[in-house]
Amino acid sequence: MISKKACAGWAAAILSKGVNLVDYNATRISFSWDAARRELDGLPGGGLNIAHEAIDRHANGSRRNQVALRWLDKAGQAHDFTYLGLQELTNRFANVLQGLGVGKGDRVFVLASRIPELYITALGTLKNGSVFCPLFSAFGPEPIRARMAIGEAKVLVTTDTLYYRKIEQQRDRLPQLEHILLVNEEGETTIVANTHDFKSLLDAADDHFTISPTDPEDIALLHFTSGTTGKPKGAVHVHAAVIAHQSTAKFALDLQPDDIFWCTADPGWVTGTSYGIIAPLTIGATLIVDREEFEVERWYRILQDHKVNVWYTAPTAIRMMMKFGIELPRKYDVSQLRFMASVGEPLNPEAVLWGVKAFDQPFHDNWWQTETGGIMIANYAAMDIKPGSMGKPLPGIEATIVRHTEAGQVVILDEPGQEGELALRVGWPSMFRAYLGEDERYQKCFVDDWYLSGDLARRDEDGYFWFIGRADDVIKSAGHLIGPFEVESVLMEHPAVVEAGVIGKPDPVFMEVVKAFVVLKPTHVANEALRRELLAHARKRLGATVAPKEIEFRNDLPKTRSGKIMRRLLKAQELGLPEGDTSMLEDRRMPHE
């Protein structure tokens, strides 16, 4: 039996190796965001641009020949891109955008797996002063359309395969989309009407580019996230976010120059951009990118063969690895591995400690959101981990627990152990600056100087934070945030459906899976054929990740007096909880609606 003590021992051992954050209290006192800003170069003529910090300053200096990005193709073959090589490619892409008449603030979307072109597009877009908007490639046509419409996509970079599957049939519904650039994953030239071939444009472009003047407050990134109701929200981040990306990666991931760093997250989600592209490059590390999805032995082989030092992964993947047993990781030499972290949903204590059995070190959980842009609360390397806790606020971050008052204000709960909403004092550089086009929704996230996270938590007597649950109905499944409304809307498009209510059903591996309760029109009969038809409809429209995994037919759904479906009651019924327990939750204010 491995106890909490094992984790404490680990912290002592790691201190002897030299870590970025040693004295937590002293660093919190001495830390300032201005000082963190001074660790970056800034643009030669003033201003701050993420791509300059991530690429150009290294390419123009002593790191030029260091591998910036090592890409593993389907077969696991490594393809290296040095900082200099990446500079030239991203310069070319910025010139491609210029040639297409794409300018500052214009939105460039990417819908692709983790292929090199995604990374070239991301950084080239930022050089051009345009806005990078990643989409998760497993989204179905509807989530893609909704996000591109809200984001007013001007350019889309995707693969020919995904174009045929998800874009072609709805192109006329995206009137603002001017250019589509297609990548063929086998390296062939694409010839598709009304699109450009990515490779041909890149090859023809100049590899010199001067980054456009960039103010730190210029928009850089647009990340979509889901709320309980309404449309997806486009969280706007600015170039100043790179200050937090660098600083938090140093503190929470203990990332150091020359590290070989593997972030397994897809850039379609904020982790895969903040820490799967920007932070490691800014620090001067080598970034590992794997084209393929989770496969247990492939992952262990990557850790071993590429001598990964720092590994940032997710609870679902860790719990999948646990299912395969302890003998398997022990067959691989991962002695280079210095630090392991996890994000996406709370990491259960068993999984934290399984790290010790499998890799001789615990997983370090941390907490943040699309809106925060970077890690806010973490189990950092030198601290004694309390398995199951999200850790402590990083230097520069003030976190607290609040309770809402009837007057619309918040009261800070100072006493340890009290449950409430997790709130952060505004002012860190990677805080979102808007929900695109939805100021009212944005303003609702703030009271006084506090950003209200929508997550319920408590802080213990030692200052550790513990996640309790969401204050709203958003579903967390396999590290993805899924809005129930988006799923319900698509189900209700089906001619047989009169009503739908969607919840997250607790799951031991994936935290939650999407479950839909459906009421049929009287003309339709509930049977297996119809269940499959609805499932197929939802999967085609939403994609496998967002679509429900379970559909249950009901005669009616519980509703409030005003006619709103009570998802919490559905969830309580699903869990066999007394329904009265949810009445209090029902009254809770939902800041993200």
Next chain:
Amino acid sequence: MNKNELRQHITETLLEIAPDVEIAKLDPAVSFRDQFEIDSVDFLNFVLALEKRLGIKISEIDYPKLSSVRGCLSYLAMESGEDPKVS
């Protein structure tokens, strides 16, 4: 159980989890992931449903072998002691 029956079970299980799959277009040699939308939840559900349907226990370590129709056929034939050289 002969090969055709086995294939029938595999495709039926697949349709239970992902009824959007066009079985007729499925290339048995290519992984599911490269042909249609299937996420990690679906794949795990597929393996569990296959276990239930066939009344067998599939070890976690063998899961990756079940990532295509051909992979499933080979693995399941081997498990039942039949000729694994199925196409």
